[in-house]
Amino acid sequence: MNANALPIIAIIGPTASGKTQLAVELAAQIDAEIISVDARQVYKKLNIGTGKDLASYQINGRSIPYHLIDIVEPTDRYHIYQFQKDFFKAVQEIRSRGKRVIACGGTGLYLESVIGPFEYTSVPLNTGLRAELANLDLISLNQYFYQIPERLNIEYSPDLSTKKRSIRAIEIKTFLQNNSIPNNNFPKIDFQVFAITLPTDIRNQKIDERLKARIAEGLITEVSELLANGIDPAQLEYFGLEYKFCLAHLQGKLTLPELNLKLSIAIHQYAKRQMTYFRKMEKSGINIHWLDAQDSPITKLLANINIYR
Numbered sequence: 001m002n003a004n005a006l007p008i009i010a011i012i013g014p015t016a017s018g019k020t021q022l023a024v025e026l027a028a029q030i031d032a033e034i035i036s037v038d039a040r041q042v043y044k045k046l047n048i049g050t051g052k053d054l055a056s057y058q059i060n061g062r063s064i065p066y067h068l069i070d071i072v073e074p075t076d077r078y079h080i081y082q083f084q085k086d087f088f089k090a091v092q093e094i095r096s097r098g099k100r101v102i103a104c105g106g107t108g109l110y111l112e113s114v115i116g117p118f119e120y121t122s123v124p125l126n127t128g129l130r131a132e133l134a135n136l137d138l139i140s141l142n143q144y145f146y147q148i149p150e151r152l153n154i155e156y157s158p159d160l161s162t163k164k165r166s167i168r169a170i171e172i173k174t175f176l177q178n179n180s181i182p183n184n185n186f187p188k189i190d191f192q193v194f195a196i197t198l199p200t201d202i203r204n205q206k207i208d209e210r211l212k213a214r215i216a217e218g219l220i221t222e223v224s225e226l227l228a229n230g231i232d233p234a235q236l237e238y239f240g241l242e243y244k245f246c247l248a249h250l251q252g253k254l255t256l257p258e259l260n261l262k263l264s265i266a267i268h269q270y271a272k273r274q275m276t277y278f279r280k281m282e283k284s285g286i287n288i289h290w291l292d293a294q295d296s297p298i299t300k301l302l303a304n305i306n307i308y309r
Helices: 019-030 080-096 108-115 127-133 138-147 163-175 200-217 219-228 233-238 241-250 256-283 297-308
Strands: 008-012 032-036 100-105 191-197 288-292
Touching (some): 008 108, 019 100, 019 297, 080 100, 080 108, 100 108, 108 256, 127 163, 138 163, 191 256, 191 297, 200 256, 219 241, 233 241, 241 256
Parallel strands (some): 008 100, 008 191, 191 288
């Protein structure tokens, strides 16, 4: 069967669940290339903190091609609409070589946006408005959102659970006051989605072991070098938990033991939120095949995609 007629295989899972290793094993067996679905690995120089282990794309002496890693500078802002454009371009390039496509990562929002492209993702950024909203707390942002008049014939009910999402929602609702919804023209592509799961205690143990290894590899030094290269501290916090907590340590706000403990707890909570988001995707209609990380997931994965080969 022509590779272009086959669904994209998506492998998702919480942090430290082994999804990249599984994707690489599968890619080697079905002649596929991997598209990263990770909101942070797109940035250059963010290596240790994002788990950008490029050596993991080597298997049995072969290099598995990967995409959407190291594509923008850390001083740039990468957003979901740019990801969608880059993702579909990568799909086209991979399929032009007659290869299968595997999407792999832990950013559920990004994967969801290409399974059923969001109509609002192409609304442009409004840097002036973002600057105006930057210092408001979550409650104030929510109040701001609901004070914007509803536009007739447009039903817009976004997730307002975090500051980042609330600011984007305000940006979109403000845009819609005087503009139509942009047409993104993204293609509709079939996906077969697999998610890795493992018991919470084992997941947390793996997170702690990986965090210990990353600090030993030079995570704090990586953050220090980013600061020395002119990355704004606020931007570092935007890059996620590892950068936020290491920054606090470098600023003298956390001792090394406090950094280890608080960052560990925060990553445990983040992994839980990832699983919650994947379950939400499932409830919204995305069919997810769950794989037990402790029960030969590659065997189960191959068994489930045989009908598509």
